[in-house]
Amino acid sequence: xxxxxxxxxxxxxxxxxxxxxxxxxxxxxxxxxxxxxxxxxxxxxxxxxxxxxxxxxxxxxxxxxxxxxxxxxxxxxxxxxxxxxxxxxxxxxxxxxxxxxxxxxxxxxxxxxxxxxxxxxxxxxxxxxxxxxxxxxxxxxxxxxxxxxxxxxxxxxxxxxxxxxxxxxxxxxxxxxxxxxxxxxxxxxxxxxxxxxxxxxxxxxxxxxxxxxxxxxxxxxxxxxxxxxxxxxxxxxxxxxxxxxxxxxxxxxxxxxxxxxxxxxxxxxxxxxxxxxxxxxxxxxxxxxxxxxxxxxxxxxxxxxxxxxxxxxxxxxxxxxxxxxxxxxxxxxxxxxxxxxxxxx
Amino acid sequence: xxxxxxxxxxxxxxxxxxxxxxxxxxxxxxxxxxxxxxxxxxxxxxxxxxxxxxxxxxxxxxxxxxxxxxxxxxxxxxxxxxxxxxxxxxxxxxxxxxxxxxxxxxxxxxxxxxxxxxxxxxxxxxxxxxxxxxxxxxxxxxxxxxxxxxxxxxxxxxxxxxxxxxxxxxxxxxxxxxxxxxxxxxxxxxxxxxxxxxxxxxxxxxxxxxxxxxxxxxxxxxxxxxxxxxxxxxxxxxxxxxxxxxxxxxxxxxxxxxxxxxxxxxxxxxxxxxxxxxxxxxxxxxxxxxxxxxxxxxxxxxxxxxxxxxxxxxxxxxxxxxxxxxxxxxxxxxxxxxxxxxxxx
Numbered sequence: 001x002x003x004x005x006x007x008x009x010x011x012x013x014x015x016x017x018x019x020x021x022x023x024x025x026x027x028x029x030x031x032x033x034x035x036x037x038x039x040x041x042x043x044x045x046x047x048x049x050x051x052x053x054x055x056x057x058x059x060x061x062x063x064x065x066x067x068x069x070x071x072x073x074x075x076x077x078x079x080x081x082x083x084x085x086x087x088x089x090x091x092x093x094x095x096x097x098x099x100x101x102x103x104x105x106x107x108x109x110x111x112x113x114x115x116x117x118x119x120x121x122x123x124x125x126x127x128x129x130x131x132x133x134x135x136x137x138x139x140x141x142x143x144x145x146x147x148x149x150x151x152x153x154x155x156x157x158x159x160x161x162x163x164x165x166x167x168x169x170x171x172x173x174x175x176x177x178x179x180x181x182x183x184x185x186x187x188x189x190x191x192x193x194x195x196x197x198x199x200x201x202x203x204x205x206x207x208x209x210x211x212x213x214x215x216x217x218x219x220x221x222x223x224x225x226x227x228x229x230x231x232x233x234x235x236x237x238x239x240x241x242x243x244x245x246x247x248x249x250x251x252x253x254x255x256x257x258x259x260x261x262x263x264x265x266x267x268x269x270x271x272x273x274x275x276x277x278x279x280x281x282x283x284x285x286x287x288x289x290x291x292x293x294x295x296x297x298x299x300x301x302x303x304x305x306x307x308x309x310x311x312x313x314x315x316x317x318x319x320x321x322x323x324x325x326x327x328x329x330x331x332x333x334x335x336x337x338x339x340x341x342x343x344x345x
Numbered sequence: 346x347x348x349x350x351x352x353x354x355x356x357x358x359x360x361x362x363x364x365x366x367x368x369x370x371x372x373x374x375x376x377x378x379x380x381x382x383x384x385x386x387x388x389x390x391x392x393x394x395x396x397x398x399x400x401x402x403x404x405x406x407x408x409x410x411x412x413x414x415x416x417x418x419x420x421x422x423x424x425x426x427x428x429x430x431x432x433x434x435x436x437x438x439x440x441x442x443x444x445x446x447x448x449x450x451x452x453x454x455x456x457x458x459x460x461x462x463x464x465x466x467x468x469x470x471x472x473x474x475x476x477x478x479x480x481x482x483x484x485x486x487x488x489x490x491x492x493x494x495x496x497x498x499x500x501x502x503x504x505x506x507x508x509x510x511x512x513x514x515x516x517x518x519x520x521x522x523x524x525x526x527x528x529x530x531x532x533x534x535x536x537x538x539x540x541x542x543x544x545x546x547x548x549x550x551x552x553x554x555x556x557x558x559x560x561x562x563x564x565x566x567x568x569x570x571x572x573x574x575x576x577x578x579x580x581x582x583x584x585x586x587x588x589x590x591x592x593x594x595x596x597x598x599x600x601x602x603x604x605x606x607x608x609x610x611x612x613x614x615x616x617x618x619x620x621x622x623x624x625x626x627x628x629x630x631x632x633x634x635x636x637x638x639x640x641x642x643x644x645x646x647x648x649x650x651x652x653x654x655x656x657x658x659x660x661x662x663x664x665x666x667x668x669x670x671x672x673x674x675x676x677x678x679x680x681x682x683x684x685x686x687x688x689x690x
């Protein structure tokens with residue numbers, strides 16, 4: 001197919017700089033949309049919602065009907081992986097996810113990856129349906145949580161500060177290594193299955209890259225992510241992979257250089273100039289508008305958006321936020337943002 | 346007096362490298378000590394405790410009786426500043442501080458700095474008592490919260506995520522600037538008064554340096570801290586000042602180069618090599634052991650401590666944690682840590 005029919009997101013991920021840049025928004029199918037809140041009421045639990053191909057597809061389509069976005073992202077959750085491995089996950093309204101914490105168990109046993117993968121069949125069916133439903137110029141992003149981020153939830157039984165997870169790393173280093181290996185294999189299979197079902201590229205969410213000592217950052221983030229990317233490639237996947245190590249600070253340099261990801265998601269706090277100087281020359285960068293500007297709107301939103309556009313001019317750039325859009329953002333502000341981005345600097 | 350009678354902490358802050366390095370521990374007077382927990386019961390509220398020179402002095406002395414530490418730090422709280430400015434502060438057991446949030450007020454009025462300073466007289470009396478009680482080779486550190494960190498509590502009425510504070514910055518930029526100016530002046534006066542009462546050096550805690558866009562980092566952290574340091578100097582203070590911008594990531598370079606601080610507190614996540622490469626040549630660095638190692642103890646503690654000692658060999662170094670010691674750490678582990686540090690690498 002002609003170059004112009006390749007989705008803009010994939011062109012940037014192959015190293016091309018586009019002006020204006022392609023744009024998508026982390027959590028673009030989410031609670032800031034009234035139609036999403038309505039849709040959400042049709043499933044009993046959040047995971048039931050994720051496991052319903054029809055509901056997940058509809059959730060993905062909602063923002064595409066409103067905004068000229070360049071990508072869709074599978075509607076799912078990073079915790080479907082432990083759920084499929086037999087560590088039951090549930091969501092407490094207004095508080096977030098819960099699991100029975102591993103630290104309270106004697107032995108850490110998991111169902112095997114092949115059986116777990118069968119449980120995730122509805123996710124891959126959702127990918128197929130979404131792929132069939134979206135226009136061909138819109139890229140479809142599959143995703144998973146990175147091994148350490150998913151492990152923190154499994155160890156602690158919840159989000160919040162990671163003191164318990166970090167403590168367990170010091171206390172039971174071999175068990176944690178084994179857990180990360182299980183997650184590497186299962187996550188690689190999960191990502192490869194999404195690509196087989198139609199995903200055009202992948203994003204690995206390392207939502208808890210912050211607060212680790214340099215030694216632990218290497219053990220818990222760099223090595224498992226490198227293994228994960230290598231295993232995904234071994235499974236025959238050639239699509240680009242965006243790594244998003246939120247809160248990694250100066251460690252984004254090592255992450256971008258060592259893990260094998262195609263592109264780097266940049267969080268709000270990291271300056272574009274530092275990111276550009278830190279990654280291998282020409283690596284595509286994605287980010288990094290402060291999500292609070294979509295709550296505030298007006299001149300503050302326009303100024304901040306233009307600052308992001310301008311500051312990433314030196315790299316192949318995918319416009320996005322530095323963190324997910326919040327429920328109190330407004331669809332009107334997002335519409336205005338995309339106008340600003342598409343208008344260029 | 347002879348060079349050898351100058352406290353080791355001050356020698357390092359003047360640029361000298363000592364082996365073994367001086368050591369103190371953030372929150373060394375704290376809940377991990379049984380005698381502290383007993384002492385704490387003698388005051389009705391946490392702020393009453395801070396405002397009692399006798400209790401504050403006793404709290405400071407407790408860890409010095411157990412451990413060969415090189416510094417004492419005033420027992421107080423960063424929120425005495427808003428409290429003195431007339432924004433009443435209270436602490437909810439197990440949850441943290443509360444203030445009536447500014448965002449719910451129409452006008453932001455504060456008592457003037459001179460009157461506020463008089464309310465803090467018990468703090469300066471505590472400094473005098475502590476100074477008289479400690480051996481002369483132990484340095485006494487005074488401290489305050491940085492303007493932005495204190496402002497986040499005042500804006501939101503509590504800690505936690507800083508979305509509300511950041512949103513207010515976008516919505517009411519001039520009001521936030523004015524608030525930061527009030528805090529700069531009051532904090533400078535507060536720090537200068539501590540030095541007049543006997544503090545040998547100062548630390549500025551920027552506990553919430555994380556999550557700000559580069560533009561906001563400059564407005565909310567770099568400029569106010571620069572103003573604060575300049576104002577402290579204008580008030581005649583010549584003692585060294587340690588700046589601790591926790592979570593600043595790659596922005597520590599700008600912070601160390603632009604604010605005028607004497608030394609830099611390094612958080613757990615920042616590698617020594619990045620810190621050394623980022624700060625002006627020869628700047629003293631303080632940090633950065635993971636506090637969770639003091640919960641775990643054993644080989645994990647020794648390995649992590651030696652890694653910190655070794656990795657900071659290229660700079661004048663003050664050994665400390667990268668964050669405060671936690672209530673579930675043990676005094677035995679801290680004793681072992683200090684043995685390891687004093688044994689050198």
